[in-house]
Amino acid sequence: MLQKVLIAEDYESSNISVQKALEDLGISHDIKNQVYYCDDALARIKKAMSEGNPYDLLITDLSFDDDHTKQIITTGNALIKAAKDVQPDLKILVFSVENRLSVAQHLFKECDIDAYVPKGRRDSQDLKLAIETISKGGRYLSGNLKKEEKAEIDYDFSVVELAIISQLAQGTSQKDIPHYLQANSITPFGLSSVEKKLGSMKAIFGFTKNEQLIAYCKDKNII
Amino acid sequence: MLQKVLIAEDYESSNISVQKALEDLGISHDIKNQVYYCDDALARIKKAMSEGNPYDLLITDLSFDDDHTKQIITTGNALIKAAKDVQPDLKILVFSVENRLSVAQHLFKECDIDAYVPKGRRDSQDLKLAIETISKGGRYLSGNLKKEEKAEIDYDFSVVELAIISQLAQGTSQKDIPHYLQANSITPFGLSSVEKKLGSMKAIFGFTKNEQLIAYCKDKNII
DNA sequence: CCTGTTTTTACGGGAAACCGTAAGCCTCGA
DNA sequence: TCGAGGCTTACGGTTTCCCGTAAAAACAGG
Numbered sequence: 001m002l003q004k005v006l007i008a009e010d011y012e013s014s015n016i017s018v019q020k021a022l023e024d025l026g027i028s029h030d031i032k033n034q035v036y037y038c039d040d041a042l043a044r045i046k047k048a049m050s051e052g053n054p055y056d057l058l059i060t061d062l063s064f065d066d067d068h069t070k071q072i073i074t075t076g077n078a079l080i081k082a083a084k085d086v087q088p089d090l091k092i093l094v095f096s097v098e099n100r101l102s103v104a105q106h107l108f109k110e111c112d113i114d115a116y117v118p119k120g121r122r123d124s125q126d127l128k129l130a131i132e133t134i135s136k137g138g139r140y141l142s143g144n145l146k147k148e149e150k151a152e153i154d155y156d157f158s159v160v161e162l163a164i165i166s167q168l169a170q171g172t173s174q175k176d177i178p179h180y181l182q183a184n185s186i187t188p189f190g191l192s193s194v195e196k197k198l199g200s201m202k203a204i205f206g207f208t209k210n211e212q213l214i215a216y217c218k219d220k221n222i223i
Numbered sequence: 224m225l226q227k228v229l230i231a232e233d234y235e236s237s238n239i240s241v242q243k244a245l246e247d248l249g250i251s252h253d254i255k256n257q258v259y260y261c262d263d264a265l266a267r268i269k270k271a272m273s274e275g276n277p278y279d280l281l282i283t284d285l286s287f288d289d290d291h292t293k294q295i296i297t298t299g300n301a302l303i304k305a306a307k308d309v310q311p312d313l314k315i316l317v318f319s320v321e322n323r324l325s326v327a328q329h330l331f332k333e334c335d336i337d338a339y340v341p342k343g344r345r346d347s348q349d350l351k352l353a354i355e356t357i358s359k360g361g362r363y364l365s366g367n368l369k370k371e372e373k374a375e376i377d378y379d380f381s382v383v384e385l386a387i388i389s390q391l392a393q394g395t396s397q398k399d400i401p402h403y404l405q406a407n408s409i410t411p412f413g414l415s416s417v418e419k420k421l422g423s424m425k426a427i428f429g430f431t432k433n434e435q436l437i438a439y440c441k442d443k444n445i446i
Numbered sequence: 447c448c449t450g451t452t453t454t455t456a457c458g459g460g461a462a463a464c465c466g467t468a469a470g471c472c473t474c475g476a
Numbered sequence: 477t478c479g480a481g482g483c484t485t486a487c488g489g490t491t492t493c494c495c496g497t498a499a500a501a502a503c504a505g506g
Contacts (some may be wrong), residue, residue, distance in 0.1 A: 012347040016243055017236035036344055065343060120288060121259055124235040169438035171431045174493065190455045195494070208394045210493090214434045215392035218441035397463060413485045418464065433463090447506100454501070464491070471484075476477100 002027055002091075002135045004053070006081060007034040008041035008060040009095070016093065016121070018059055021127045038064055038073035042082050047089055057114075057134060058083055062096035080111045091134050095119065095127060101145040102152050108141070115140035155204055157222060160186050161197055166223045169214050174198075225250055225314075225358040227276070230257040230304060231264035231283040232318070237342070239446045241282055241318065244350045261287060261296035265305050272310055276293065280337075281306055303334045314357050319352060323407060324368040325375050331364070338363035355385035378427055380445060383409050384420055392437050397421075 005022060009015040015034050022029045032054075035041045041060065048054045064077035068220040073079050080092055092113040094104070100119035107113045115130040117123060122144065157165070163186050167177050174194060181189035198210065207213055217223045225292065228245060232238040238257055241308050245252045256278075258264045264283065271277045285299035296302050303315055315336040317327070322341035330336045338353040340346060353363040380388070390400050397417060404412035421433065430436055440446045 010347055011342050013237055013240035013342060013350070016240040016347055020239055020243070067344070081371050119234050119236060121233050121290065122235055124239055127236070168432065168434045171435040173432065188454050192455050192457090193453090196454090198493095199495075208435050209391065209396065211391045211392040211437045214437045215441060215446075218438055223438075248452075391486050415487090416483090419484090421463095442481055449506090450504090452501100452503075455498105456499070457497085459496095460494085462491105462493070465489090467487085469484105469486075471482100473482085474480095476479090 002056045002129055002131070004048070004055045005029060005033060005057045005059060006041060006044055006055045008038060008058065008076070010036050010061060012036075014061070014095075017124055017206075021124055021131065025131055027131070037067075037069070037071055038076070039071045041079055042073060042086070045083050045090065046086055054087055055090060057091040057093060059093045061094055062094060062098055077107075077111070080107075080113065082145065084111065087205070091131055093127075093134060093140075095123075097146065099146050100152075101147045101150045102154060104141060104145055106154070108139075115142075116145070117142045118144055120144050122211060145149075151174065155201075157201075157217075160193075161190065161201060162223065163192055164172075165201075165213065165217055166199055166211055169217075169223055183223040225279045225354065227271070227278045228252060228254045228256060228282060229264060229267055230276045231259075231261060231281065231299070232405050233259050233284060234256070237318075240347055241350065244347055244354065246384070248351055248354055251419075260290075260292070260294055261299070261302040264302055264322070265296060265309070268306050268313065268326070269309055277310055279355075280314040280316060282316045282318055282354075285317060285321055288332060300330075300334070303330075303336065307334065316340065316350075316353055316357060316363075318346075322367065323375075324370045325377060325380075327364060327368055329377075333364075339368070340365045340396045341367055343367050374417045376428060378424075380440075383416075384424060385412065385446065387417055387420055388424075388436065388440055391433055391446060394439075 003025060007015055007018050009018060018033060019029055035044060041058070041165055044056070045055055045122065054181060059094070060076045060079055064074060064076070076094065076096065083090055085091070092111070093115040094107060095117050097119045099120065104116035107116060114134050117130045119128045126142050126144060130142065133140040163181060163184070164177055167180055172180060175191060177194050178189045178191050202208065203215055205213070205216060207216070228250060230238055230241050233239060238259070240251055242257060258267060264281070268278055268281070283299045283302055287297060287299070296305060299317065299319065306313055306315070315334070316338040317330060317336055318340050320342045322343065327339035330339060337357050340349045340353045349365050349367060353365065356363040383404065386404060388398055390403055397405060398414060400417050401412045401414050424436060425431065426427070428436070428439060430439070
């Protein structure tokens with residue numbers, strides 16, 4: 001059974017509806033168990049642990065808006081990893097606008113989360129179902145996730161590649177990118193290497209133009 | 224005073240927290256007065272009008288997710304315009320993730336909306352304040368909007384320009400774009416015109432490369 | 447230390463994009 | 477009808493990018 005639940009969600013409106021979902025399920029929920037920042041969430045988890053009264057479940061968003069208040073942990077992903085470090089048995093439910101199946105699957109695999117629910121048309125019902133499933137010891141992957149049609153290639157861009165792409169997107173001409181890379185001690189920095197990297201990235205995705213690559217990276221929030 | 228309020232918001236969780244905000248303000252809210260699609264919203268507004276019991280306020284999102292159910296109106300913007308057509312005195316409150324000041328200002332000017340509240344860290348409080356202000360006959364522009372630093376250029380891209388940009392982003396080589404434009408009867412379609420349009424767009428924004436233009440348009444959700 | 451392999455860089459020919467100029471075309475008003 | 481001005485297109489030279497090849501450098505194993 002779930003008794004102690006922590007909500008990490010920056011948007012007050014989302015936060016409130018998560019609380020309401022918990023209420024609807026008859027799970028008591030103290031106002032102190034909801035936070036708007038990742039750092040606060042981790043602090044709560046640590047404190048609860050040290051007091052011998054740890055949380056059963058963490059419901060967290062993935063993206064948190066930047067703010068005037070400087071934070072150490074800025075993404076749900078990092079929060080999950082940090083939380084699992086201090087309390088490996090903590091159950092995790094991710095509640096995010098991100099609705100790509102591949103992203104959710106990645107979280108199950110890499111971070112050993114217990115449920116994934118995307119925000120959307122029926123998200124509150126979805127959320128309740130997920131919480132109930134977890135409380136029964138199960139795992140829950142929402143059916144509302146968008147399965148990418150053409151078998152998404154999940155390619156990990158290297159540091160150089162990301163640097164090249166973002167320089168391009170900022171208008172740096174290709175022949176000037178070596179200077180930039182060298183100035184930031186990123187290797188390899190030769191013009192040939194830049195050209196080759198661009199060529200190989202485009203080949204991987206079946207693109208023909210740099211513009212396509214930029215569009216892709218923007219769509220996937222890679223840059 | 225506000226008595227009859229319609230909520231048009233596709234995400235159930237957001238919808239719920241808007242309802243809760245209304246409750247907190249002591250505004251009675253029938254479950255029938257919340258919809259998940261723009262078309263439903265317009266139908267409700269029309270029906271209420273014809274029954275001589277029109278709505279006082281429409282609280283709407285701007286973006287609505289696509290779905291298996293085909294809709295005529297698919298954006299909050301179009302809904303607002305359509306609603307104003309059937310009931311010009313209807314008050315409008317926009318509640319959206321979009322947090323650019325320029326977008327909000329544009330809505331006040333073009334669509335004569337009464338309040339703009341971006342989703343964010345304190346959005347429920349913000350929302351309540353907005354509703355109260357409207358009920359007193361005022362207008363409300365949230366202070367949580369991001370004022371674009373370097374005086375955003377708000378440039379209206381023409382049909383040709385958008386076509387060129389999206390073709391580029393899809394990998395069409397520049398010299399093949401004329402074929403595409405002609406096939407879709409978009410003018411002008413000469414290669415020179417394509418080059419000139421690209422040149423002028425880049426000049427306007429101070430860009431040097433097409434990649435920058437693509438990145439910009441992706442960021443602004445133009446393509 | 448030597449050798450084979452991989453990675454990085456250099457070079458050069460060809461293609462695409464860029465940009466200025468000029469010619470063609472349409473529109474509008476005298 | 478004619479001519480001026482704006483818009484569109486055609487053309488050519490220059491720059492940038494693309495891509496294959498090969499030299500140079502870094503690396504690993506013996």
